[in-house]
Amino acid sequence: MGKRLLMGLMLLAGAVQADERCAVDDRGREVCLPAPAERIAALSPGATELVYAAGAGARVVAVVEYSDYPPEARDVASVGSHTRLDLERLLALAPDLVIGWVTGNPAEQLETLEALGLPVFYIEPRSFEGVATTIERLAHLAGSEAAGEAEAARFRDGMAELAERYAEAAPLSVFYQVWDEPLMTINDDHLIGQVLSLCGGVNVFGGLERLVPRLDEEAVLAADPEAILAGGMGEENRAWLTHWEQYPALTAVARDNLFFVPPSLIQRPTPRLLEGSRLFCEKLEVARDRREASP
Template sequence: MTRLLRLIPFTCAALLACVYSFSAHATITVTDDTGAPVSLAAPAQRVISLAPHVTELIYAAGGGSKLVGAVSYSDYPPEAKQIPRVGDNKALDLERIVALKPDLIVVWRHGNAQAQLDRLRELNIPLFFSEPHQLDDIAATLGKLGQLLGTSSTADAAANAYRQEIARLRLRYASRAPVSVFYQVWDQPLMTLNGTHMISDVITLCGGRNVFAKLQPLVPTVSTEAVLAANPEAIITASAGATKPDTPLPQLDTWRAWPSLKATARNNLFAIDGDLINRPAPRLAQGAAQLCEDLDVARSRRPAGEP
């Protein structure tokens, strides 16, 4: 009996070692934004980001040191500018990607050409597709990336902080008097976003109403006449932030040619830093806060007696 008791500590230690060894090598599986499972035998160590918002998500999730490649305009946080480039959202350098030997590639489906995505699949490198559509999806993506990167504690903390910021905005603005909004993506041709886009979710968060929410596809083209008929109370677009695009962003001054348009008559033509409002990453909370403030300005400019 004495000998048996002496063996118990060693037996327990051996069992714990086996459990640790199993957990350390257990397969990590998450579901990406296309609904597909993504499995890794161990946390990713060499990651490539194929969208600027993905780069921001990976840094926020605690995996910045594991990034070995990124596309153009991956410029936040500042250290992201030093990551080797592997092309942009129009053309990827597939040879460069292969040479970097990634064990995980995080892809933006709508930003990367389908033909090149098909070639990436042929490389048999795990792909995680990032395509968040609602505000809450950003926090969920942070959690999933944390699992894939082995940085869950950092990722979960970032997700919780983001959720709290969005919850504060929702509590403050969502029940305020509705403001009809036209969100202008581009001016020639005139383009907007429908109700399934994340920016439309931001508009709703702020107590706004997307006047073209029911249109298809995700980024529909509209006519000037359609905007005039909708007569939005506010028109919003993205301005150039720290990232300067190759082509100028759409301007709102052209709407001053229609002084009877409600948004023009009340000077409710707003531009928000494109890096904050266009990228589905944690900084979107800052862009949302700006949009909410702009809609509050629009409310303050209503004629006396108008609800």
């Protein structure tokens, strides 16, 4: 009887260990779960998209404001904003895995969650490969490897196809506006800067030190980009581009190269970045055609 009990306990221990899930997050910490996550809290809109992309959307029990994609994420309980969490409501939802954003969530609140014993997995993809590996790691933690690996492969293949297609594209000077007041852009190290380079664009402020530099209008006028790309306050708000039309001598204005790109397609490091990158590349091709047609 004692032998049987011992063997049973050993088999049970082996089964538990076999179900353990470990992954290294973007802070270099190994996070281990005794079993695949069943109740996931995603604490930024980007994290929410990535968990769904990993095939684990049905396990998401908590999100934050502006987690609007995919559409079903809008029906998940919100626990505040990415900058200020409602910890009481979050804890009441009993997550067994919390997905935090390295630079976006309040550190002291996430430290509180860890002190209470909740596993926190930090993410913040800063490259195309980073997007793919984040999907794979989240899928591993949730036990949805097949779906996550398929989505990561689709994203990798799509970005590689774009890189090949535009490898010989003629360089084109570009200003990307990420905000209006204060006026802000991105440098070459930023993920959006990497998209510009992929499409053959030359970021006129790419060499600046800060990832998201602040500018004044005079700097943009002096740089005189051939194209201006911008998002806006919402998915269909072109007001930021309209602002530049008061400078008809600006090359981008003279050639009608003021291009709107829905911000959610380019400003979140998720698989939709592939769609945003295709749009970027198409806009720059239009600008190249207009360059050849200009006197």
